[in-house]
Amino acid sequence: MNKTPRQAIPEQEPALRIKNFEEVALGYTEEQALLEASRCLQCKNSPCVSGCPVQVQIPKFIQLIKEKKYLESAKKIKETNALPAVCGRVCPQESQCEKKCILGIKGEPVAIGRLERFVADYERAHSTEKVSQVKSNHVKVAIVGSGPAGLTCAADLAKKGFEITVFEAFHQAGGVLVYGIPEFRLPKSIVQKEIEKVQELGVIIKTNMVVGKIVDIEELFQQGYQAIFIGVGAGLPSFLNIPGEDLGGVYSANEFLTRVNLMKAYKFPEYDTPVKIGQKVAVVGGGNVAMDSARSAKRLGAEVYLIYRRTQKEMPARTEESHHAQEEKIIFQILTNPIEILGNEQGNVKAIKCLKMELGTPDESGRRRPIPIPGSEFILEVDSVIMALGNKSNPLLTTVTPGLELNAKGNIIVKNEAGQTSLANVWAAGDIVTGAATVIEAMGAGKKAAQSIMTQFSKVN
Amino acid sequence: MYQIIEKQVLTPVSKLFVIKHPQLAQKAQAGQFVIIRLHEKGERIPLTIADFDAKAGTISLVVQEVGKTSQEMGALKTSDQILDLIGPLGYASHIQNYGTVICIGGGLGIAPIYPIARALKKAGNRVLSIIGARNQELLFWEDKMRAVSDELYVVTDDGSSGRKGLVTEVQKELINKEKIQKVFAIGPAIMMKFVVETSRPHQLSTIVSLNSIMIDGTGMCGGCRVQVGGVTKFACVDGPEFEGLDVDFDNLFKRLNYYRDEEKVAIKKQHLCRLDNIK
Numbered sequence A: 001m002n003k004t005p006r007q008a009i010p011e012q013e014p015a016l017r018i019k020n021f022e023e024v025a026l027g028y029t030e031e032q033a034l035l036e037a038s039r040c041l042q043c044k045n046s047p048c049v050s051g052c053p054v055q056v057q058i059p060k061f062i063q064l065i066k067e068k069k070y071l072e073s074a075k076k077i078k079e080t081n082a083l084p085a086v087c088g089r090v091c092p093q094e095s096q097c098e099k100k101c102i103l104g105i106k107g108e109p110v111a112i113g114r115l116e117r118f119v120a121d122y123e124r125a126h127s128t129e130k131v132s133q134v135k136s137n138h139v140k141v142a143i144v145g146s147g148p149a150g151l152t153c154a155a156d157l158a159k160k161g162f163e164i165t166v167f168e169a170f171h172q173a174g175g176v177l178v179y180g181i182p183e184f185r186l187p188k189s190i191v192q193k194e195i196e197k198v199q200e201l202g203v204i205i206k207t208n209m210v211v212g213k214i215v216d217i218e219e220l221f222q223q224g225y226q227a228i229f230i231g232v233g234a235g236l237p238s239f240l241n242i243p244g245e246d247l248g249g250v251y252s253a254n255e256f257l258t259r260v261n262l263m264k265a266y267k268f269p270e271y272d273t274p275v276k277i278g279q280k281v282a283v284v285g286g287g288n289v290a291m292d293s294a295r296s297a298k299r300l301g302a303e304v305y306l307i308y309r310r311t312q313k314e315m316p317a318r319t320e321e322s323h324h325a326q327e328e329k330i331i332f333q334i335l336t337n338p339i340e341i342l343g344n345e346q347g348n349v350k351a352i353k354c355l356k357m358e359l360g361t362p363d364e365s366g367r368r369r370p371i372p373i374p375g376s377e378f379i380l381e382v383d384s385v386i387m388a389l390g391n392k393s394n395p396l397l398t399t400v401t402p403g404l405e406l407n408a409k410g411n412i413i414v415k416n417e418a419g420q421t422s423l424a425n426v427w428a429a430g431d432i433v434t435g436a437a438t439v440i441e442a443m444g445a446g447k448k449a450a451q452s453i454m455t456q457f458s459k460v461n
Numbered sequence B: 001m002y003q004i005i006e007k008q009v010l011t012p013v014s015k016l017f018v019i020k021h022p023q024l025a026q027k028a029q030a031g032q033f034v035i036i037r038l039h040e041k042g043e044r045i046p047l048t049i050a051d052f053d054a055k056a057g058t059i060s061l062v063v064q065e066v067g068k069t070s071q072e073m074g075a076l077k078t079s080d081q082i083l084d085l086i087g088p089l090g091y092a093s094h095i096q097n098y099g100t101v102i103c104i105g106g107g108l109g110i111a112p113i114y115p116i117a118r119a120l121k122k123a124g125n126r127v128l129s130i131i132g133a134r135n136q137e138l139l140f141w142e143d144k145m146r147a148v149s150d151e152l153y154v155v156t157d158d159g160s161s162g163r164k165g166l167v168t169e170v171q172k173e174l175i176n177k178e179k180i181q182k183v184f185a186i187g188p189a190i191m192m193k194f195v196v197e198t199s200r201p202h203q204l205s206t207i208v209s210l211n212s213i214m215i216d217g218t219g220m221c222g223g224c225r226v227q228v229g230g231v232t233k234f235a236c237v238d239g240p241e242f243e244g245l246d247v248d249f250d251n252l253f254k255r256l257n258y259y260r261d262e263e264k265v266a267i268k269k270q271h272l273c274r275l276d277n278i279k
């Protein structure tokens, strides 16, 4: 039996990294990657693959690492995953592929994500190969939204000769990968490279195009697009609806992160967009978005309180993320619920008033319900508040698309796994269908939609 | 990249740009706005569409040089390019035949009120327009406004053009003189607030266009939120026009002022950079 322990990934020291926006995890060296790869048992039935929403051929790519065929290994991953450098960094492997790893039963699973990251980074540094464009089949497909769902669908179809145009509302493609997930977790230059690879396949990306405003779905059909894929994500911020939420210095996580990531406010005034949070910041929420907000605020120099109404055990954030946050001295103010934000004379945040909570019986989600403790009110002085309460679906496009069926939450209803909507020749996938989920699930669903589009149009042609 | 095909100096501090964007020009309607970003390090700022010409494939934007980005834009010339131009955003003005309407444009607001007045006129309204500015130098489009109005009143703070006084004084007189069905007002937030207060005793519906701080302009960030009738609205997707009688202007002022210090830093840096260039 192989006794090599799971290889830790080198990281920037917490005290150092809270002073910069550079990547926290530094990635395996070749030596570490080889050691880690040597742990893989190459199980015949590969349970790990079934845990991957895009069925990356995990044992095969790890075997190629063992043989030091890194470029081939990267190719193997790319057969099913267009964005490996992204997924190697942000996928919740612990609840997917690594959860199924046989080694995990008795000990620690193979670090599949770190290995994926290693080969993707190796390929980026060493490969000179250009992707070649396939001969066109003259079927035009419009993809709305350039997040992981849209990009995956675009790449898969382009590989089969479809003529793809991606319409993106922002001035930059990438969706949450560019406006939400911070630089220190996912460097934007890497996202950019992955997007360039998709463009090399012949995909045209039109930015600054808010579909539903400058053009709508019907007009896209009139322009000759035969199929339309909607992957517009879950871009509608939630607030708590407590008094004081309109004060200056109260941000949705979307606004805060967009300022910092997409607009590079951490480099203000070199970049024009400012972000002002003051000395003390309260981040409300317990998910990945809350962790990203808290850790970004920390890097801007603030003392950060993470306010969450349950305990750390119930936090939806990845363990790795809350662990990183704690290492960075984010103060976890658990079992706490804000009830009011207090302002100063200028109308800016001065403090946040909270109630202490205790856990009662489990609710629908199976998590124990937080109950306020009477008389436990207290005031935390802060200069700004970031609401990281999750995203709902943005109605901008869906409400101007007649016949497109939505559920009560405003998500697009799909008829099947392939993502077919109530409208003929319109597919949808990603967060707009599932509600806020993960990069890899959006990619998996984008892939299935691509498959379905291929099937439909190979019949016709 | 979007090309500036014409630049006009309207006043010493406001410039008009005609920009080529056929697809946007096709879709634009009175009351809507765009978001622009000038260069790679630029911020995204909203600008109301001052005019559009579907045939020529152009839209017109008017900027007043108040902040860093608007100053940079003001310095652009014909045939320069704008990196990003996104729109049309927000809802169009609700145009119908109301009867008699007052259109008020204050300062830079004269530009965006123009297509609204024009559309109202075309819909059969009796259009009474009031345009105002601090002084004559800051007034523009008097002739354009006159062409689409049944009556046009010009006011300046110092009396250097038209009548000396405030737009609200004329508004009040008009309300007292004849039955008005609706008011449309665009201008500085403080002006819109006083226009609304002038209408309030008569419970006269007054549509204002709110210029809150925006980033995406698509309802994604919530930074543009305003209080209307006690409910939180996103100015970019629910507006930009709202019933002024329901708008919490004091809240708007506070949110608009939040980044004032940072704006100063940005402008200072810009001036230092210019000095560097001179050296």
Ligand SMILES: Cc1cc2nc3c(=O)[nH]c(=O)nc-3n(C[C@H](O)[C@H](O)[C@H](O)COP(=O)(O)OP(=O)(O)OC[C@H]3O[C@@H](n4cnc5c(N)ncnc54)[C@H](O)[C@@H]3O)c2cc1C
Residues within 6 Å of the ligand: A090, A091, A092, A144, A145, A146, A147, A148, A149, A150, A167, A168, A169, A170, A173, A174, A175, A176, A177, A180, A181, A182, A209, A210, A211, A212, A231, A232, A233, A234, A235, A257, A288, A289, A292, A394, A396, A397, A429, A430, A431, A432, A436, A437, A438, A439, A440, A442
């Ligand atoms: C801060 C943050 C951190 C996260 N961290 C992780 C993580 O670590 N791991 C993980 O797996 N997942 C994470 N997620 C979730 C993950 O990012 C999303 O589930 C995933 O990006 C969804 O992909 P998508 O393609 O459906 O949508 P998005 O990535 O949201 O992309 C949608 C795109 O469509 C564009 N768009 C919207 N409306 C229109 C329109 N009308 N016209 C044109 N374009 C439009 C948007 O601008 C956007 O670019 C995180 C999310 C956030 C917000």
Ligand code: FES
Residues within 6 Å of the ligand: B213, B214, B215, B216, B217, B218, B219, B220, B221, B222, B223, B224, B225, B234, B235, B236, B237
């Ligand atoms: S500008 Fe972001 S929601 Fe309105």
